[in-house]
Amino acid sequence: MRFTVSNTELNRGVQAVARAISPRNTVSVLTGIYLEAKDDCLLLRGTDLEIGIECNIKANIEEKGTTVIPAKHFSELVRKLPDTDISFTKEKDKNNIIIKYLNSELSFNTYDAEQYSFLPEIDNYCNFKINPVIFSEMIKQVSIAISHDDSRPAFTGVLFETPGDNKLRFVSTDTHRLTLRDNPLPGIDIIKPVIVPGKALQEVNKIIDKETEEITIGIGENQAIFQTEDIKVKVRLIDGQFPVYQDVIPRDFSTLIKVHSADLIKSLERAILMSYDETKSSSNVIKLQLEGNTLVISSQSSDLGYVHEEINVYSEGEKIEIAFNGRYLLDILKVIGDENVKIKLNGSLSPAIFEGDTDSNYLCLILPLRA
Amino acid sequence: MKLTESLMEMEKKVESLLEEIRELKMYAYALEEQNEQLRTQLYEKENKDKKEGHANLEKLYKEGFHICPPHFARSRKENQDCLFCLSFLNKDTRDAEAK
Numbered sequence: 145m146r147f148t149v150s151n152t153e154l155n156r157g158v159q160a161v162a163r164a165i166s167p168r169n170t171v172s173v174l175t176g177i178y179l180e181a182k183d184d185c186l187l188l189r190g191t192d193l194e195i196g197i198e199c200n201i202k203a204n205i206e207e208k209g210t211t212v213i214p215a216k217h218f219s220e221l222v223r224k225l226p227d228t229d230i231s232f233t234k235e236k237d238k239n240n241i242i243i244k245y246l247n248s249e250l251s252f253n254t255y256d257a258e259q260y261s262f263l264p265e266i267d268n269y270c271n272f273k274i275n276p277v278i279f280s281e282m283i284k285q286v287s288i289a290i291s292h293d294d295s296r297p298a299f300t301g302v303l304f305e306t307p308g309d310n311k312l313r314f315v316s317t318d319t320h321r322l323t324l325r326d327n328p329l330p331g332i333d334i335i336k337p338v339i340v341p342g343k344a345l346q347e348v349n350k351i352i353d354k355e356t357e358e359i360t361i362g363i364g365e366n367q368a369i370f371q372t373e374d375i376k377v378k379v380r381l382i383d384g385q386f387p388v389y390q391d392v393i394p395r396d397f398s399t400l401i402k403v404h405s406a407d408l409i410k411s412l413e414r415a416i417l418m419s420y421d422e423t424k425s426s427s428n429v430i431k432l433q434l435e436g437n438t439l440v441i442s443s444q445s446s447d448l449g450y451v452h453e454e455i456n457v458y459s460e461g462e463k464i465e466i467a468f469n470g471r472y473l474l475d476i477l478k479v480i481g482d483e484n485v486k487i488k489l490n491g492s493l494s495p496a497i498f499e500g501d502t503d504s505n506y507l508c509l510i511l512p513l514r515a
Numbered sequence: 516m517k518l519t520e521s522l523m524e525m526e527k528k529v530e531s532l533l534e535e536i537r538e539l540k541m542y543a544y545a546l547e548e549q550n551e552q553l554r555t556q557l558y559e560k561e562n563k564d565k566k567e568g569h570a571n572l573e574k575l576y577k578e579g580f581h582i583c584p585p586h587f588a589r590s591r592k593e594n595q596d597c598l599f600c601l602s603f604l605n606k607d608t609r610d611a612e613a614k
Contacts, residue, residue: 296586319586319597387585392602495598511596 145209161190269364290342291318298384419443430470
């Protein structure tokens with residue numbers, strides 16, 4: 145195996161595939177990066193068998209071959225190599241690879257490539273294309289409500305479904321919050337609802353090139369594939385039933401508030417600061433009180449003091465006093481992406497709906513705290 | 516047979532039929548009464564069971580456990596409310612009110 149590659153390209157490929165590798169994997173060969181010198185390019189792979197990332201980079205291939213290099217140290221090394229062409233040589237019967245750059249060389253011990261396994265190829269899957277900027281926004285908006293509790297796998301993922309009307313829908317919930325984001329995709333086929341692991345989606349979001357024209361998403365029986373021109377991410381789907389979320393979303397509401405998002409964010413940040421409690425039992429408890437067209441935001445702490453802020457809002461319906469976890473509110477407001485936000489309330493104990501004033505494709509449901 | 520005799524015979528048969536119909540009517544009435552009583556008893560029992568079921572679920576939730584299908588009987592972390600449990604409880608209440 146013999147090839148030369150520019151360090152810029154190599155660095156891009158290595159950093160992308162290293163994201164899928166767990167250094168604590170009990171199968172030692174899977175702690176490495178798989179390299180395959182093909183006819184016209186170098187293929188890199190990394191996987192923990194839950195997520196698999198492969199990347200094709202430009203390289204001058206002199207002799208084809210495969211090897212696996214320990215990822216942790218190799219990715220560190222590649223970051224520190226000079227910005228020049230790097231050549232790799234591996235003899236067939238040896239278990240090391242020689243890396244040459246400028247007038248220097250180093251030798252890296254390798255794993256046996258024949259023992260390397262990757263997520264299998266899938267044949268029958270339906271696919272669709274989506275703009276990467278929109279896809280990234282969708283992931284960010286639903287990521288806030290993904291649960292981190294591994295004992296309930298279905299809640300650690302995002303539901304992908306096509307509810308009809310040529311729409312792609314993402315839903316996530318941690319049982320205290322629920323987010324739902326629709327995006328029109330003309331001509332999209334009806335797909336079987338699947339749950340894609342949230343962590344893997346966040347990795348996909350980090351490595352896809354937002355300047356690429358479109359990303360192809362394929363949904364198979366057990367896997368999803370996210371593919372751009374030179375990067376392919378395979379993700380093992382979560383096996384489980386996503387809860388029936390439609391019943392949870394209230395249809396009627398008794399109070400409507402429209403408020404400037406940036407004003408509310410600033411007030412909430414101050415209120416959260418003043419809600420600090422050493423025991424953490426009541427940290428982040430923020431009270432919202434609507435009186436006419438004034439929204440009062442308040443919090444208090446036995447250690448620090450209190451804050452009372454008033455914001456002018458547009459409102460309809462009943463006056464209300466309600467408490468929320470301020471962090472949850474901030475999370476929503478930061479991803480809602482609209483100048484004004486609509487808050488729909490139904491009494492102080494029922495879930496509140498947050499939506500952009502002009503964009504009806506995204507909603508977030510949040511449970512109030514009992515005062 | 517003379518016409519008068521035939522008519523008399525027919526009158527007897529009609530009378531006997533009428534008698535039979537009267538008996539059947541009484542029997543049907545008794546059955547309807549009994550059915551109504553049984554229905555009332557059954558409804559009361561179902562309603563009582565349902566109320567007890569709802570009260571038990573509400574009690575379980577208040578004690579800090581999930582009652583929603585995805586997490587039934589698991590403990591609720593830090594006693595935080597659950598969207599699905601509340602929706603389940605409210606749906607039960609709404610159904611009862613609708614009936």
